[in-house]
Amino acid sequence: MKTPVMVASGTFGYGPEYAELVDLNKLGAIVVKGIALHPTKGNETPRTVEVASGLINAIGLPNPGVDGFVEQYMPFLRQYDVPVIVNIWGKTVEEYVEVARRFDHVDGVHALEVNVSCPNIKEGSALFGTDLDMFRRVVDGVRGATQLTVIPKLAPNVSDIKVFARAAEDAGADGISLINSVPAMAVDVKTRKPRLANVTGGLTGPGIHSVAVRLVWEAAGVVNIPVVGIGGITKAEDALEFLMVGASAVAVGTASFTHPATALEVTDGIAEYLDRHGLSSVGELVGTVLL
């Protein structure tokens, strides 16, 4: 990776959407929107609502399915010199395993981020992120099905993140990423109706940043595999916080909607910080929070 700054799943499409605005070759990696075995339509509208310091979304993981994705988007992505991380999900353990197996030999795919934590899927997927036994089975299954780098993405709404972080490492994960969106709800007080068609959704954006920093700190403290810090990054300082509490890479999410070039600005900001402090690599910052 040229930079530890990636773009987070679901917030950067599949690449082409931002290609005119952002030099994709300057990203640490592109994590594409979640892919399932079969095409999925996703939730009814409204799918997002803006709230103080953030965005609640219940998009519902619409996607073209493994074959559709490989056919429609991989030729485009292969033109770039940027690692492609495919975010995968399924409704059953078997589906996760099958999706992982199919990506194993796809040219240009560098890693799989296993989305066990999207709060917007009704048929059980949320459980994969909060039920330890289910979580283990998914990570274990995916691990066994692919040679690719496997990065389970952890849900924030568990009573002890350390348990899940360790379980991922024990199951053979190459890294972990966190956090996914935080389960949330908003009501229109004029109509007394939920503001999302799906009733509940996941909060992302600046409002969840400090929550994410604490969770990354706890998780990074108990594993030896790399940790990707995600949640509410809008500027370099936010990314530096993640690095200092133990993340070795970060991903920018919602902020790309507002400022498409946020990830590049964060990269520049980190480089400036290293310069100013006479450090030669990001590695020298990882886990250096002074307690």
Added chain:
Amino acid sequence: MQCETVKVVHQDEVQGGYRLLWLDAPGIAPHVRPGQFVHVLVPHMEEALLRRPFSVYKADGPVLQILYKGVGKGTRTMTYLRPGDQLSLIGPLGNGYPGLSTGRYPILVAGGYGMAALYLLARALPVQGVAFFGGQSASDILCVDEFEALGWEVRISTEDGTRGERGIITGVIDAWWTARDADAEPVEAYACGPNGMLHAVARRAMERDWRAWVSVDRNMGCGVGACLTCVLKVRSEEGGWAWKRSCKEGPVFECREICWEMEEAG
């Protein structure tokens, strides 16, 4: 499409809470096609983080104009913009209106900011037909002189009868249609306004064999096709439906593409 830091040239209240914002946007303005929009990052809007979409009213050289109304936090904050202020703009976005098919007679149907959104199209079309403008009150009827100066006949209705005929605009459209020669050229309609108005145009288009292009207004997130917030149900070739992104495949759709029955239900 580009993301450009642009400068406010001027801002004016036009009438009835509608305001005109002039932006010096040399990278974007020259590339705007009729029906396209720009995604505005409203400065100093602390409680919200997303951009706000606005149709381009006019684009002349490096300057583009937006006609907007303060309806919420973003648009109310925009009213404080002063000459020299800078803001970030992404554009031009969306597909825009197609040109007129040969042998068809153009009509425009607009409500609210839709009048501004149709101006560039009115200027670009090779034939000037009739423009139907509807609103609540006289202060909601915008840009009439501009359309007349381009050679369009403007017919107006207001619900309170303060300008043009009293009632909604479909009454005026129906009267025009009834009085029209049966063997006149087939109609191609272009519409931008509230959803109810668009649906009313669509119903007439389907009954009367018009072609009709409607520009839909959906809440937007990214504006570039990445977040899947702005989707609507569009008929698919296999007979079912598929989500289409109004920021990318739209905001302009031929009215027969839209699954109106599902839109109403949703």
